[in-house]
Amino acid sequence: MGRTMILGGCVTEMRDPEPKNEAFYMLPFRAAKCVLDSYSLDPGDIDFVVSTGYDIVDGRMISNMYSGMASGGFLKYESRIADDGTLALAYADALIRSYEGELGLVVGYAAREVDLSLASLQTLDPFVYRPVGINYIVQFAMQASAYLNQFRLLSKWDELASTIVVGDRRAASLNPRAHLKGGLTREELAREDYIVWPLRKSMVSPMTRGAVALLVGDESAARQLMLDTGVEVKSIRWFTDSYYFGFNKQLTMILPLARAAREAYVEANVSNPLKEIDFYEVSDVTPAHYMMELEALGLSKIGGSSRLVESGEVGPDSPIIVNRSGGSLSTDPYPAGGLLKVYEAYLQLTGKAGPVQIKGSLRRGLVHGYSYISGFMGQTHSVVILEGG
């Protein structure tokens, strides 16, 4: 099978959802056009376009009628998934490996035409969960409180959460591509009101408007167009767990992420992630998720990641480098969040990350994608392992 390479990419400005001063499809247009312009490509060079987007978030049915064209899909093989953008990358990977296309664009955007809390309620069934009103933030809070209770972390929560949130924001302050840059102290966080206990406002990822486009292809396409070979997608794995409680669904352990990570490690020949992966970009939609995600990725035993946070062993500048970009707590253009992290990992592996570039030679990075708007507690998690040349 062919090898899938990330050959480049572009991001638009990541910013607050307001003002909405242009049509939603201008976001993917600007990101895709930037890629074509940056790499001196003609639209005719592109074989396919795969995007990610949600009708309900875009406020109109079949929104890819507009965004597909705007993403460069005119007269191309074009498709759209409605999950985190890392799964659009999985689609592109399958097209390249099955020789359906050599060069393509993977595009994700977050226009925020609709409030995500309302959209997430609409993804719940009308009989059991929706009438209770448990939108995605309430679901996050349920997971967070269960985690804190189960592992007796309630007394340490404010300290742990502020370490993670302030750490992300500090990293984001150096990242020109981030949305919320710095500007938050531990004291300020402690004074914030709870949205839903135990989550204060800055403990939930922000609503970010922006777009990402990645140029992907196989090695022969890269050679033909005289592009740098970029970084290889060594593995993409994802799992969706149960919608209902009672089917092995866990509040405090992210089983689908653990399974995806295990399979990705095998596929990428990683036997010890702590030694063989140089950095991680995780979808830390809350500080509690940050800790659960480290555990699911095998960086700590279950319930033990708080010790890594307390000791400073994990973080943007720590020995275990997590969310050098600033993470989801600083920038969250859902459903393009996973793609943005893939782009950040690509920049790290090619030495182009600018002020947030990690020192030293980097070989492998891991990205975690989380489709959290859909269904109950999101259910779908993905792992992408990238390897530099």
Added chain:
Amino acid sequence: MSPPSKVAVVGVGITKFGRRLDATHPDLAWEATKRALETAGIWIDDVDAVVYGTMDPFDGVAAPERWDSAAYGAGRGSGKPIIKVTTGGTTGMSIALLAHALVASGKYDVVLATGVQKVSENIEAQQVLNTAVDPLTDRPLGIGAIAVGAMQASAYYFKYNRRIEEYMALVASKNRINALRNPVSHLQIRLTPEEALMSPYLIWPVKLADSCPSSDGAVSVVMVSDRAAKRIGNAHAWVKAVDYIADTYWFGTKSDPADWTNLALLARRIYRKAGVRDPYRFFDVMELYDAFSIQEILEYEALNLAPPGQGTRLLEEGVTEFHGQLPVSPSGGVLSSNPVGVTGLWRFAEAALQVMGRAGEHQVKGVQRALAHAWGGALQFHALAILSSSPE
């Protein structure tokens, strides 16, 4: 680099289409999935990954793949890889195309492709479809799918044939009569061309008889790699080629609606890929996306079965009837059942059943090669798949 895997369809499950007030969304998902797994002779644990599709806004539940996920084994262990695709009217075929890519790429050996749609959950499908068009320029006009079909028919009337309504009636009658042989069909009516001509206009020149119904239903298809095909399935339909094209939304920048040029472009592309020189002789049966009867005539021409403006000849000569030389939509087609986001996968599944020799009462004799088609968006998306009884 190793070549891509060949991909075979080994199981098909199709629910009864219609107003399915007896079933919830997950019920329909399970009904189709169970049948597909049974025909493949496997169980849900044998499935490596699931590709799911629907047009959410019809159903009153966004992202119903999560609610339905227990039907695919997501409640067992840590779940399954499930990925959601949604591309408008082509959604069903987009499901098939992604499932095909996941198997052909070597990523998975056994993939379940599933679509579920419950249009009866909304009050009026055309009002829902109206939310798809541009909110500034087109939505206030009340445009829905019928207006788009009428635009094609009136353009054809003025450009090619002032008797087009008579030919549309032939298509409407042919497919409704075909549907009588298919127990899953939503509409089961013996419609004559004369009755079709007498049905009331919805938007001139499209009449009620020229239009598809709004249906609930689900379809599941099991696709496997050539390696897995050695141990799974008694009958196989091999996917010879697939392709997709997306055109612009804006009508002012598209070609004349009397000609489906974006479909013609895609047809040339896939014919080249599959080595099809004469589609008329190459294919034994076609399952086309005829949401409106005019569209089947446009599709004949775009698929190079007839020159532009001459598609009606195939109807005059009975070529595309059930016992004709090249039967089109022996299942009853979209004019008889339209679970919108699933319909493309149903075209794919019916084409597979014909190749497998498992179409039952509507089996066409001696089918070796079949073409499946779906369209979507503002006449802008098309997907095609070629299925064959031989892996070569």
